[in-house]
Amino acid sequence: MLELTTTIIAAASDGDWPGWLLAAGPVGAASFYWAVWMAYRNTNKSHSYEHETEVVVSNMTGNDVKVGTNNGTRDRWIRGRNDDKPRQRL
Amino acid sequence: MSDPTSTPPQQPAAPPDPPAAAAAPEAAPLPQPIADALPEPGDVNTSNAKGDGLTKCPRCGSAEIGPVPGTDQLRCAFCRFEWVAANFMASVGFDSPIDQLQGTVRTTGVADIDQSASHIITIKCQGCGAEVVINTESQLQSRCHWCRQVLSQQTQIPNGAVPDAVLPFRLTHDQAVEAVRKFASRRRMFALKRFKQEFVPENVVGVYMPYLLVDGNAHGDVAGHGEIKTRQYQRGSDNNKTTYYDADVYQVTRSFDFTVDDLTIESSSARANQDTRMNTNNVINTILPFDTKNSVKYDANYMGDFTSERRDLDVDAVMPVARAQMLSIARQKATDSTRYDRGIRWESEQLELKGTRWVAVLLPVWLYSYYEKKSDGSAFLHYIAVNGRTGETMGSIPVSVPKLLLVALTIGTVLEGIAIAIVANF
Ligand SMILES: [Zn+2]
Ligand SMILES: [Zn+2]
Numbered sequence: 440m441l442e443l444t445t446t447i448i449a450a451a452s453d454g455d456w457p458g459w460l461l462a463a464g465p466v467g468a469a470s471f472y473w474a475v476w477m478a479y480r481n482t483n484k485s486h487s488y489e490h491e492t493e494v495v496v497s498n499m500t501g502n503d504v505k506v507g508t509n510n511g512t513r514d515r516w517i518r519g520r521n522d523d524k525p526r527q528r529l
Numbered sequence: 530m531s532d533p534t535s536t537p538p539q540q541p542a543a544p545p546d547p548p549a550a551a552a553a554p555e556a557a558p559l560p561q562p563i564a565d566a567l568p569e570p571g572d573v574n575t576s577n578a579k580g581d582g583l584t585k586c587p588r589c590g591s592a593e594i595g596p597v598p599g600t601d602q603l604r605c606a607f608c609r610f611e612w613v614a615a616n617f618m619a620s621v622g623f624d625s626p627i628d629q630l631q632g633t634v635r636t637t638g639v640a641d642i643d644q645s646a647s648h649i650i651t652i653k654c655q656g657c658g659a660e661v662v663i664n665t666e667s668q669l670q671s672r673c674h675w676c677r678q679v680l681s682q683q684t685q686i687p688n689g690a691v692p693d694a695v696l697p698f699r700l701t702h703d704q705a706v707e708a709v710r711k712f713a714s715r716r717r718m719f720a721l722k723r724f725k726q727e728f729v730p731e732n733v734v735g736v737y738m739p740y741l742l743v744d745g746n747a748h749g750d751v752a753g754h755g756e757i758k759t760r761q762y763q764r765g766s767d768n769n770k771t772t773y774y775d776a777d778v779y780q781v782t783r784s785f786d787f788t789v790d791d792l793t794i795e796s797s798s799a800r801a802n803q804d805t806r807m808n809t810n811n812v813i814n815t816i817l818p819f820d821t822k823n824s825v826k827y828d829a830n831y832m833g834d835f836t837s838e839r840r841d842l843d844v845d846a847v848m849p850v851a852r853a854q855m856l857s858i859a860r861q862k863a864t865d866s867t868r869y870d871r872g873i874r875w876e877s878e879q880l881e882l883k884g885t886r887w888v889a890v891l892l893p894v895w896l897y898s899y900y901e902k903k904s905d906g907s908a909f910l911h912y913i914a915v916n917g918r919t920g921e922t923m924g925s926i927p928v929s930v931p932k933l934l935l936v937a938l939t940i941g942t943v944l945e946g947i948a949i950a951i952v953a954n955f
Contacts, residue, residue: 460952464945472937479716479926482805486793486817488854489861493790496862497628501783503867509756510775517756517776520872525860528853529878 489525573621575636575693577826579683582655584830586610592656592678594830601697601823603830614825617694623744623886627788630746630884633844637685638693638827638889639741641843646687648839652680665690667836669829681829689739689796689840689889694824695831698735698893698917705895706730708915708922719936721927724899724911735917737832737891738813739840741796742821743851745789746884749859752782753876755869776871783863789855791821794847796840796889801850809912809925816916816923819892827891837891844887856880893917901927 477483509517521527583592591607602611618624621636648666653659657676663669669682669690685691700708709730717725760775795801795814803811825831859880867873895915900908913924 457952457955460948461945463948464941467944468937468941471940472933475719475933475937476928479719479928480805480809481812481815481923481925484815484923485803485811486814488792488817489857491818492792492854492858494787494858494862495628495790496785496787496866499783499785499866501785501863501866502780503755504780505777506754506780507778508759508776509778510760512774512776513771515774516872517754517869517874519874521875522755522860522864522867522869522873525857525864526853528856529875 571635572640573623573634573636575617575621575638575826576685577683577828579681579828581652581682581684582680583678584681584683584828587612594679596697596831596833599699599701601699601825603828614695614828614831617824617826617888617890618822620826621693623888627744627746627790627884627886628786630744630788630886632884634884634886635844636693636888638691639844639887640685640687641845642689642841643687648688648690650682650686652682654678654680666839668832669837670832679830681832683827683829690837692739692827692840692889692891694888694890695737695827696819696821696824696890696892696918697831698835698895700893700895700915700917700920702733702735702895704920705733705735705915705917708895708920709733709897709913709924712913712922712924713926716926719928719933721901721929724901724927727899730897733895733897733913733915735835736894736896737835737837738800738894739796739838740890740892741794741840741842741844741847742791742824742888742890743789743794743847744791744886745851745855745882746786747789747855747859748784748786748881748883749856749863750782750784750879750881751860751863751875751877752780753874755779755781755867755873756871758870774871779869781867781869781873783866785859785862785866787859787862789858791818792851792854793817793819793821793892794850794854796842796847797838798841798846800838801842801847808910812912812923812925813894813896813914816894816914816919816921819916819918821890821892824888824890835893840889848885851885852880852882855882897924899927 584594585592586594586605588610589605589608591605593606594603597604601613604611648664649662650665651660651662654661654673656678659673659675661671661673661680663671665682671680673680682691713728756776756778758774758776763770763772765771800810803814805811856878860878894917897913899911901911902908911925911927915922
Protein backbone atom coordinates (compact mmCIF):
# COMPACT_ATOMS: atom_id res chain seq x y z
CA MET A 440 0.00 0.00 0.00
CA LEU A 441 2.85 2.31 0.89
CA GLU A 442 4.66 1.47 -2.34
CA LEU A 443 1.55 2.16 -4.36
CA THR A 444 1.22 5.50 -2.61
CA THR A 445 4.83 6.42 -3.35
CA THR A 446 4.43 5.48 -7.00
CA ILE A 447 1.32 7.56 -7.39
CA ILE A 448 2.91 10.52 -5.66
CA ALA A 449 6.06 10.21 -7.74
CA ALA A 450 4.10 9.97 -10.97
CA ALA A 451 1.90 12.84 -10.12
CA SER A 452 4.14 15.27 -8.35
CA ASP A 453 5.25 17.32 -11.31
CA GLY A 454 3.19 20.09 -12.81
CA ASP A 455 -0.07 21.50 -11.61
CA TRP A 456 -2.06 18.36 -12.20
CA PRO A 457 -3.39 17.44 -8.76
CA GLY A 458 -2.60 13.78 -9.30
CA TRP A 459 -1.27 13.47 -5.77
CA LEU A 460 -4.93 13.43 -4.75
CA LEU A 461 -4.98 9.86 -6.00
CA ALA A 462 -2.97 8.91 -2.93
CA ALA A 463 -5.96 9.80 -0.76
CA GLY A 464 -7.45 6.29 -0.92
CA PRO A 465 -4.40 4.23 0.13
CA VAL A 466 -3.18 6.83 2.61
CA GLY A 467 -6.63 7.24 4.16
CA ALA A 468 -7.14 3.48 4.50
CA ALA A 469 -3.69 2.92 6.02
CA SER A 470 -4.02 5.85 8.42
CA PHE A 471 -7.41 4.67 9.62
CA TYR A 472 -6.15 1.13 10.15
CA TRP A 473 -3.13 2.37 12.09
CA ALA A 474 -5.12 4.80 14.25
CA VAL A 475 -7.67 2.19 15.28
CA TRP A 476 -4.99 -0.42 15.94
CA MET A 477 -3.11 1.94 18.27
CA ALA A 478 -6.26 3.03 20.08
CA TYR A 479 -7.13 -0.61 20.81
CA ARG A 480 -3.78 -2.28 21.31
CA ASN A 481 -1.75 0.65 22.69
CA THR A 482 1.51 -1.00 21.69
CA ASN A 483 3.21 2.41 21.56
CA LYS A 484 2.39 3.30 25.17
CA SER A 485 4.74 3.26 28.14
CA HIS A 486 5.30 5.18 31.36
CA SER A 487 6.87 8.53 30.47
CA TYR A 488 9.38 8.44 33.28
CA GLU A 489 11.36 11.34 31.74
CA HIS A 490 8.49 13.66 32.59
CA GLU A 491 6.74 11.96 35.49
CA THR A 492 9.66 11.20 37.83
CA GLU A 493 10.51 13.56 40.64
CA VAL A 494 13.83 15.10 39.58
CA VAL A 495 15.78 18.00 41.09
CA VAL A 496 18.44 19.66 38.93
CA SER A 497 21.20 21.78 40.46
CA ASN A 498 24.45 23.49 39.47
CA MET A 499 23.40 23.76 35.84
CA THR A 500 26.26 25.10 33.72
CA GLY A 501 26.92 25.11 30.00
CA ASN A 502 27.60 27.13 26.89
CA ASP A 503 25.68 28.22 23.85
CA VAL A 504 28.31 29.35 21.36
CA LYS A 505 27.50 30.43 17.84
CA VAL A 506 29.71 28.42 15.51
CA GLY A 507 28.24 29.20 12.10
CA THR A 508 25.14 29.49 9.99
CA ASN A 509 22.93 27.15 8.07
CA ASN A 510 21.39 29.41 5.43
CA GLY A 511 19.13 28.54 2.55
CA THR A 512 18.10 25.16 3.86
CA ARG A 513 14.78 23.60 2.95
CA ASP A 514 14.71 21.53 6.14
CA ARG A 515 12.23 22.71 8.74
CA TRP A 516 14.33 21.29 11.61
CA ILE A 517 18.02 20.89 12.36
CA ARG A 518 19.37 17.81 10.62
CA GLY A 519 19.37 14.78 12.91
CA ARG A 520 17.13 16.46 15.42
CA ASN A 521 16.80 14.30 18.56
CA ASP A 522 15.90 16.61 21.43
CA ASP A 523 12.43 15.07 21.27
CA LYS A 524 13.79 11.51 21.60
CA PRO A 525 15.46 11.36 25.01
CA ARG A 526 15.40 7.54 25.09
CA GLN A 527 17.41 7.19 21.88
CA ARG A 528 21.01 6.47 22.94
CA LEU A 529 23.75 8.39 21.18
CA MET B 530 4.59 11.55 56.07
CA SER B 531 3.02 13.50 58.89
CA ASP B 532 -0.26 11.74 58.23
CA PRO B 533 -1.89 11.44 61.65
CA THR B 534 -3.38 8.07 60.76
CA SER B 535 0.07 6.58 60.50
CA THR B 536 0.86 6.91 64.20
CA PRO B 537 1.44 3.53 65.76
CA PRO B 538 -1.45 1.96 67.61
CA GLN B 539 -1.90 2.77 71.25
CA GLN B 540 -0.76 0.12 73.58
CA PRO B 541 -3.89 -1.52 74.92
CA ALA B 542 -4.51 -0.70 78.54
CA ALA B 543 -5.43 -4.18 79.61
CA PRO B 544 -4.45 -6.77 77.03
CA PRO B 545 -6.15 -10.11 77.42
CA ASP B 546 -3.87 -12.94 78.35
CA PRO B 547 -2.13 -13.94 75.14
CA PRO B 548 -2.05 -17.64 74.38
CA ALA B 549 1.24 -19.08 75.47
CA ALA B 550 2.14 -20.00 71.91
CA ALA B 551 2.02 -16.39 70.74
CA ALA B 552 5.35 -15.48 72.21
CA ALA B 553 7.14 -18.46 70.77
CA PRO B 554 7.82 -17.42 67.14
CA GLU B 555 9.62 -14.21 68.06
CA ALA B 556 12.02 -16.03 70.28
CA ALA B 557 12.64 -18.99 68.01
CA PRO B 558 15.98 -18.98 66.17
CA LEU B 559 15.82 -18.45 62.41
CA PRO B 560 15.96 -21.53 60.22
CA GLN B 561 19.39 -21.84 58.63
CA PRO B 562 18.54 -20.91 54.99
CA ILE B 563 16.86 -17.71 56.15
CA ALA B 564 19.74 -16.81 58.43
CA ASP B 565 22.09 -17.28 55.47
CA ALA B 566 20.15 -14.86 53.35
CA LEU B 567 19.98 -12.16 55.95
CA PRO B 568 21.89 -8.94 56.03
CA GLU B 569 25.13 -8.57 54.26
CA PRO B 570 27.12 -6.14 56.35
CA GLY B 571 26.11 -2.61 55.48
CA ASP B 572 22.66 -3.40 54.18
CA VAL B 573 19.80 -1.56 55.83
CA ASN B 574 17.99 -4.20 57.83
CA THR B 575 14.31 -4.14 56.98
CA SER B 576 13.52 -7.63 58.14
CA ASN B 577 10.79 -7.40 60.71
CA ALA B 578 10.45 -9.08 64.03
CA LYS B 579 6.82 -10.03 63.67
CA GLY B 580 7.63 -13.69 63.07
CA ASP B 581 5.82 -15.98 60.67
CA GLY B 582 2.49 -17.65 61.20
CA LEU B 583 -0.17 -15.90 63.23
CA THR B 584 0.08 -12.11 63.42
CA LYS B 585 -1.75 -10.87 66.48
CA CYS B 586 -4.02 -7.86 66.65
CA PRO B 587 -2.22 -5.36 68.90
CA ARG B 588 -5.40 -4.82 70.89
CA CYS B 589 -7.14 -8.17 71.30
CA GLY B 590 -4.64 -10.76 70.14
CA SER B 591 -6.86 -12.19 67.42
CA ALA B 592 -5.16 -13.20 64.16
CA GLU B 593 -8.06 -12.14 61.91
CA ILE B 594 -6.33 -9.14 60.36
CA GLY B 595 -6.94 -7.84 56.88
CA PRO B 596 -6.84 -4.73 54.70
CA VAL B 597 -9.74 -2.27 54.82
CA PRO B 598 -10.89 -1.77 51.21
CA GLY B 599 -10.27 1.71 49.88
CA THR B 600 -7.88 2.74 52.65
CA ASP B 601 -4.32 2.12 53.82
CA GLN B 602 -5.66 0.65 57.07
CA LEU B 603 -5.44 -2.81 58.52
CA ARG B 604 -8.37 -3.99 60.62
CA CYS B 605 -8.88 -6.69 63.18
CA ALA B 606 -12.05 -8.49 62.16
CA PHE B 607 -12.60 -9.50 65.78
CA CYS B 608 -12.41 -6.24 67.75
CA ARG B 609 -12.61 -3.80 64.77
CA PHE B 610 -9.41 -2.04 65.81
CA GLU B 611 -7.81 -0.25 62.82
CA TRP B 612 -4.24 0.88 62.26
CA VAL B 613 -1.69 1.63 59.53
CA ALA B 614 1.76 0.10 59.25
CA ALA B 615 4.56 2.65 59.65
CA ASN B 616 5.61 4.70 56.62
CA PHE B 617 8.48 2.77 55.08
CA MET B 618 10.77 5.56 53.84
CA ALA B 619 10.64 7.40 57.15
CA SER B 620 11.13 4.25 59.20
CA VAL B 621 14.47 3.44 57.56
CA GLY B 622 15.61 7.02 56.98
CA PHE B 623 15.19 6.75 53.21
CA ASP B 624 13.55 10.16 53.18
CA SER B 625 16.96 11.78 53.78
CA PRO B 626 18.40 14.07 51.06
CA ILE B 627 19.26 12.19 47.86
CA ASP B 628 22.09 14.56 46.92
CA GLN B 629 24.13 13.13 49.81
CA LEU B 630 23.95 9.58 48.44
CA GLN B 631 27.24 7.81 47.73
CA GLY B 632 27.73 4.24 46.55
CA THR B 633 24.98 1.65 46.51
CA VAL B 634 22.72 1.60 49.53
CA ARG B 635 20.53 -1.47 49.79
CA THR B 636 17.98 -2.85 52.15
CA THR B 637 17.88 -6.49 53.13
CA GLY B 638 14.67 -6.70 51.08
CA VAL B 639 16.62 -6.22 47.83
CA ALA B 640 19.24 -8.82 48.72
CA ASP B 641 20.46 -10.95 45.82
CA ILE B 642 18.16 -13.83 45.08
CA ASP B 643 19.30 -17.36 45.80
CA GLN B 644 18.27 -19.14 42.60
CA SER B 645 18.15 -22.49 44.36
CA ALA B 646 15.86 -21.24 47.11
CA SER B 647 12.49 -22.92 47.25
CA HIS B 648 9.34 -20.90 46.66
CA ILE B 649 7.39 -23.37 48.72
CA ILE B 650 7.47 -22.37 52.36
CA THR B 651 6.09 -24.30 55.26
CA ILE B 652 4.59 -22.23 58.05
CA LYS B 653 3.83 -23.73 61.39
CA CYS B 654 0.47 -22.67 62.79
CA GLN B 655 0.95 -21.58 66.37
CA GLY B 656 -2.75 -22.03 66.93
CA CYS B 657 -3.03 -25.76 66.37
CA GLY B 658 0.46 -26.90 65.50
CA ALA B 659 -0.37 -27.85 61.91
CA GLU B 660 2.13 -27.19 59.11
CA VAL B 661 0.75 -25.22 56.20
CA VAL B 662 2.42 -24.94 52.82
CA ILE B 663 2.30 -21.71 50.79
CA ASN B 664 3.66 -21.04 47.34
CA THR B 665 5.40 -17.68 47.64
CA GLU B 666 5.38 -17.23 43.85
CA SER B 667 1.84 -15.94 44.23
CA GLN B 668 0.88 -15.81 47.88
CA LEU B 669 2.30 -14.63 51.17
CA GLN B 670 -0.60 -15.73 53.35
CA SER B 671 -2.78 -18.77 53.74
CA ARG B 672 -5.45 -20.06 56.05
CA CYS B 673 -4.62 -22.96 58.29
CA HIS B 674 -6.65 -25.89 56.96
CA TRP B 675 -7.41 -27.05 60.48
CA CYS B 676 -8.13 -24.06 62.67
CA ARG B 677 -8.91 -21.56 59.86
CA GLN B 678 -6.62 -18.89 61.23
CA VAL B 679 -4.62 -16.71 58.80
CA LEU B 680 -0.91 -17.51 58.57
CA SER B 681 1.55 -14.94 57.21
CA GLN B 682 4.99 -15.03 55.64
CA GLN B 683 6.51 -11.97 57.33
CA THR B 684 10.19 -12.87 57.32
CA GLN B 685 12.32 -12.02 54.28
CA ILE B 686 13.24 -15.19 52.43
CA PRO B 687 16.05 -15.82 49.92
CA ASN B 688 13.79 -16.13 46.86
CA GLY B 689 12.83 -12.46 46.69
CA ALA B 690 9.14 -12.95 47.47
CA VAL B 691 9.04 -10.76 50.58
CA PRO B 692 9.62 -7.04 49.90
CA ASP B 693 10.65 -4.15 52.13
CA ALA B 694 7.49 -2.22 51.63
CA VAL B 695 3.99 -2.41 50.26
CA LEU B 696 1.65 0.21 48.88
CA PRO B 697 -1.90 -0.80 49.83
CA PHE B 698 -4.76 -0.91 47.33
CA ARG B 699 -6.77 2.31 47.53
CA LEU B 700 -9.03 1.61 44.57
CA THR B 701 -11.75 -0.84 45.48
CA HIS B 702 -12.84 -3.78 43.35
CA ASP B 703 -15.99 -1.90 42.33
CA GLN B 704 -13.95 1.09 41.17
CA ALA B 705 -11.61 -1.17 39.23
CA VAL B 706 -14.55 -2.91 37.54
CA GLU B 707 -15.89 0.48 36.52
CA ALA B 708 -12.50 1.57 35.13
CA VAL B 709 -12.15 -1.63 33.09
CA ARG B 710 -15.70 -1.38 31.80
CA LYS B 711 -15.21 2.24 30.75
CA PHE B 712 -11.91 1.48 29.01
CA ALA B 713 -13.39 -1.41 27.03
CA SER B 714 -16.71 0.24 26.21
CA ARG B 715 -14.87 3.01 24.35
CA ARG B 716 -13.28 0.33 22.19
CA ARG B 717 -16.21 -1.85 21.19
CA MET B 718 -16.61 -1.25 17.48
CA PHE B 719 -13.54 -3.14 16.28
CA ALA B 720 -13.03 -5.44 19.26
CA LEU B 721 -12.89 -9.15 18.68
CA LYS B 722 -16.38 -10.61 18.91
CA ARG B 723 -15.39 -13.29 21.40
CA PHE B 724 -13.75 -10.68 23.61
CA LYS B 725 -17.03 -8.80 23.78
CA GLN B 726 -19.05 -11.95 24.38
CA GLU B 727 -16.78 -13.12 27.17
CA PHE B 728 -16.27 -9.68 28.72
CA VAL B 729 -16.85 -9.86 32.47
CA PRO B 730 -15.17 -6.85 34.07
CA GLU B 731 -16.03 -8.25 37.51
CA ASN B 732 -13.24 -10.76 36.89
CA VAL B 733 -10.61 -8.06 37.39
CA VAL B 734 -8.19 -9.22 40.08
CA GLY B 735 -5.88 -7.32 42.40
CA VAL B 736 -2.22 -8.27 42.16
CA TYR B 737 0.69 -6.93 44.15
CA MET B 738 3.42 -6.53 41.55
CA PRO B 739 7.12 -6.38 42.46
CA TYR B 740 9.18 -3.32 41.66
CA LEU B 741 12.47 -1.86 42.73
CA LEU B 742 12.40 1.80 43.69
CA VAL B 743 15.67 3.59 43.15
CA ASP B 744 16.83 7.02 44.24
CA GLY B 745 19.79 8.30 42.26
CA ASN B 746 22.39 10.99 42.86
CA ALA B 747 23.88 11.72 39.46
CA HIS B 748 25.74 14.12 37.23
CA GLY B 749 24.91 14.60 33.57
CA ASP B 750 26.97 15.94 30.66
CA VAL B 751 25.24 16.45 27.33
CA ALA B 752 26.52 18.23 24.22
CA GLY B 753 25.43 18.85 20.65
CA HIS B 754 24.30 21.51 18.22
CA GLY B 755 21.21 23.66 18.11
CA GLU B 756 19.77 26.00 15.52
CA ILE B 757 17.84 29.25 15.75
CA LYS B 758 15.86 30.45 12.76
CA THR B 759 16.91 33.89 11.54
CA ARG B 760 14.86 34.13 8.35
CA GLN B 761 12.17 32.27 6.44
CA TYR B 762 11.33 33.00 2.79
CA GLN B 763 9.86 31.49 -0.33
CA ARG B 764 11.31 31.05 -3.79
CA GLY B 765 9.91 29.82 -7.07
CA SER B 766 6.95 30.58 -9.30
CA ASP B 767 3.52 31.35 -7.94
CA ASN B 768 2.27 27.77 -8.11
CA ASN B 769 5.46 26.04 -7.11
CA LYS B 770 6.84 27.83 -4.11
CA THR B 771 9.46 26.34 -1.87
CA THR B 772 10.11 27.52 1.66
CA TYR B 773 13.70 28.20 2.68
CA TYR B 774 15.19 28.88 6.09
CA ASP B 775 18.24 30.70 7.35
CA ALA B 776 19.56 29.65 10.74
CA ASP B 777 22.34 30.34 13.21
CA VAL B 778 24.13 27.24 14.43
CA TYR B 779 25.19 26.98 18.06
CA GLN B 780 27.32 24.53 19.91
CA VAL B 781 25.40 23.55 23.04
CA THR B 782 26.80 21.99 26.22
CA ARG B 783 25.09 21.27 29.53
CA SER B 784 26.64 19.96 32.72
CA PHE B 785 24.57 19.53 35.87
CA ASP B 786 23.87 17.58 39.02
CA PHE B 787 20.49 15.95 39.47
CA THR B 788 18.66 13.68 41.83
CA VAL B 789 16.00 11.16 40.89
CA ASP B 790 13.40 10.15 43.45
CA ASP B 791 11.70 6.75 43.40
CA LEU B 792 12.32 5.73 39.82
CA THR B 793 10.15 2.61 39.56
CA ILE B 794 11.50 -0.44 37.74
CA GLU B 795 9.90 -3.83 37.13
CA SER B 796 11.70 -6.48 39.17
CA SER B 797 9.94 -9.53 37.76
CA SER B 798 11.77 -10.71 34.65
CA ALA B 799 8.50 -11.71 32.99
CA ARG B 800 7.06 -8.19 33.47
CA ALA B 801 10.31 -6.50 32.53
CA ASN B 802 10.02 -8.07 29.07
CA GLN B 803 7.97 -5.51 27.17
CA ASP B 804 8.24 -6.80 23.64
CA THR B 805 4.83 -5.79 22.33
CA ARG B 806 4.91 -8.52 19.68
CA MET B 807 4.92 -11.14 22.43
CA ASN B 808 3.00 -9.63 25.34
CA THR B 809 1.06 -6.63 26.60
CA ASN B 810 3.19 -5.90 29.66
CA ASN B 811 3.74 -2.39 28.32
CA VAL B 812 0.20 -1.45 29.37
CA ILE B 813 1.07 -2.36 32.97
CA ASN B 814 4.16 -0.19 32.69
CA THR B 815 2.05 2.68 31.36
CA ILE B 816 -0.07 3.01 34.52
CA LEU B 817 3.00 4.11 36.51
CA PRO B 818 3.70 6.23 38.53
CA PHE B 819 2.45 5.35 41.99
CA ASP B 820 2.53 7.53 45.11
CA THR B 821 5.40 5.40 46.38
CA LYS B 822 6.14 7.90 49.18
CA ASN B 823 3.13 6.47 50.98
CA SER B 824 4.46 2.90 50.97
CA VAL B 825 4.30 1.25 54.37
CA LYS B 826 6.53 -1.35 55.99
CA TYR B 827 5.67 -4.74 54.59
CA ASP B 828 3.03 -6.65 56.53
CA ALA B 829 1.57 -9.78 54.96
CA ASN B 830 -1.81 -8.79 56.34
CA TYR B 831 -2.15 -6.27 53.49
CA MET B 832 -2.48 -9.24 51.12
CA GLY B 833 -6.08 -10.10 51.97
CA ASP B 834 -7.62 -11.66 48.87
CA PHE B 835 -4.93 -10.26 46.60
CA THR B 836 -2.20 -12.34 45.06
CA SER B 837 1.41 -11.27 44.71
CA GLU B 838 4.17 -11.79 42.21
CA ARG B 839 7.71 -12.57 43.21
CA ARG B 840 10.73 -10.39 42.51
CA ASP B 841 13.26 -12.45 40.56
CA LEU B 842 15.65 -9.69 39.46
CA ASP B 843 18.53 -8.40 41.56
CA VAL B 844 19.81 -4.85 41.75
CA ASP B 845 22.66 -5.78 39.39
CA ALA B 846 20.16 -7.02 36.80
CA VAL B 847 18.07 -3.85 36.74
CA MET B 848 20.99 -1.44 37.17
CA PRO B 849 21.42 -1.05 33.37
CA VAL B 850 17.72 -0.15 33.09
CA ALA B 851 18.05 2.36 35.93
CA ARG B 852 21.13 3.92 34.32
CA ALA B 853 19.46 4.15 30.91
CA GLN B 854 16.39 5.80 32.40
CA MET B 855 18.51 8.28 34.36
CA LEU B 856 20.46 9.11 31.21
CA SER B 857 17.19 9.71 29.38
CA ILE B 858 16.13 11.97 32.23
CA ALA B 859 19.45 13.84 31.92
CA ARG B 860 18.82 14.32 28.19
CA GLN B 861 15.33 15.62 28.89
CA LYS B 862 16.56 18.04 31.57
CA ALA B 863 19.31 19.33 29.26
CA THR B 864 16.73 19.91 26.53
CA ASP B 865 14.40 21.64 29.01
CA SER B 866 17.15 24.17 29.76
CA THR B 867 17.45 25.30 26.14
CA ARG B 868 15.49 27.32 23.59
CA TYR B 869 16.31 26.38 20.03
CA ASP B 870 13.35 26.84 17.74
CA ARG B 871 14.82 24.57 15.05
CA GLY B 872 15.66 21.92 17.59
CA ILE B 873 18.83 20.32 18.86
CA ARG B 874 20.93 17.43 17.66
CA TRP B 875 22.51 15.99 20.80
CA GLU B 876 25.75 14.27 19.91
CA SER B 877 27.22 13.10 23.19
CA GLU B 878 25.81 12.16 26.57
CA GLN B 879 27.33 10.96 29.79
CA LEU B 880 26.00 9.89 33.14
CA GLU B 881 28.02 9.75 36.30
CA LEU B 882 26.06 7.85 38.94
CA LYS B 883 27.44 8.85 42.33
CA GLY B 884 24.97 7.06 44.54
CA THR B 885 21.86 4.90 44.48
CA ARG B 886 19.45 3.68 47.12
CA TRP B 887 17.21 0.65 46.54
CA VAL B 888 13.93 -0.54 47.97
CA ALA B 889 11.90 -3.63 47.06
CA VAL B 890 8.22 -2.82 46.99
CA LEU B 891 4.92 -4.44 46.06
CA LEU B 892 2.62 -2.07 44.17
CA PRO B 893 -1.14 -2.54 43.74
CA VAL B 894 -2.41 -3.30 40.22
CA TRP B 895 -5.87 -4.40 39.15
CA LEU B 896 -5.57 -6.72 36.16
CA TYR B 897 -8.19 -7.87 33.73
CA SER B 898 -6.84 -10.52 31.40
CA TYR B 899 -8.08 -12.08 28.20
CA TYR B 900 -6.51 -14.94 26.26
CA GLU B 901 -6.88 -14.40 22.54
CA LYS B 902 -6.74 -17.74 20.76
CA LYS B 903 -5.30 -17.07 17.35
CA SER B 904 -6.17 -19.01 14.24
CA ASP B 905 -2.72 -20.63 14.20
CA GLY B 906 -3.45 -22.14 17.61
CA SER B 907 -1.23 -19.79 19.59
CA ALA B 908 -2.54 -17.70 22.45
CA PHE B 909 -1.91 -14.05 23.15
CA LEU B 910 -2.54 -12.55 26.57
CA HIS B 911 -4.18 -9.12 26.65
CA TYR B 912 -4.31 -7.04 29.81
CA ILE B 913 -6.32 -4.11 30.97
CA ALA B 914 -4.44 -2.70 33.96
CA VAL B 915 -5.73 -0.23 36.53
CA ASN B 916 -3.40 1.57 38.92
CA GLY B 917 -4.57 0.51 42.40
CA ARG B 918 -3.87 4.00 43.75
CA THR B 919 -4.59 6.55 41.05
CA GLY B 920 -7.06 4.64 38.88
CA GLU B 921 -5.01 5.35 35.75
CA THR B 922 -6.09 2.73 33.23
CA MET B 923 -4.42 1.32 30.15
CA GLY B 924 -5.09 -1.81 28.20
CA SER B 925 -4.90 -3.88 25.09
CA ILE B 926 -8.12 -4.88 23.39
CA PRO B 927 -7.95 -7.65 20.78
CA VAL B 928 -8.89 -6.33 17.35
CA SER B 929 -11.07 -8.04 14.80
CA VAL B 930 -8.68 -7.69 11.86
CA PRO B 931 -11.15 -8.64 9.09
CA LYS B 932 -13.64 -6.06 10.31
CA LEU B 933 -11.01 -3.35 10.64
CA LEU B 934 -9.61 -4.16 7.19
CA LEU B 935 -13.06 -4.01 5.65
CA VAL B 936 -13.86 -0.61 7.14
CA ALA B 937 -10.39 0.78 6.34
CA LEU B 938 -10.68 -0.36 2.71
CA THR B 939 -14.18 1.07 2.47
CA ILE B 940 -12.96 4.43 3.72
CA GLY B 941 -10.03 4.20 1.30
CA THR B 942 -12.37 3.42 -1.59
CA VAL B 943 -14.67 6.34 -0.82
CA LEU B 944 -11.72 8.74 -0.53
CA GLU B 945 -10.26 7.40 -3.76
CA GLY B 946 -13.61 7.87 -5.52
CA ILE B 947 -13.69 11.51 -4.49
CA ALA B 948 -10.05 11.97 -5.51
CA ILE B 949 -10.64 10.45 -8.94
CA ALA B 950 -13.67 12.63 -9.47
CA ILE B 951 -11.68 15.75 -8.68
CA VAL B 952 -8.71 14.76 -10.82
CA ALA B 953 -10.90 13.72 -13.76
CA ASN B 954 -12.71 17.03 -13.73
CA PHE B 955 -9.58 19.09 -13.38
ZN1 LIG C 1 -8.40 -7.17 67.60
ZN1 LIG D 1 -4.02 -23.92 62.73
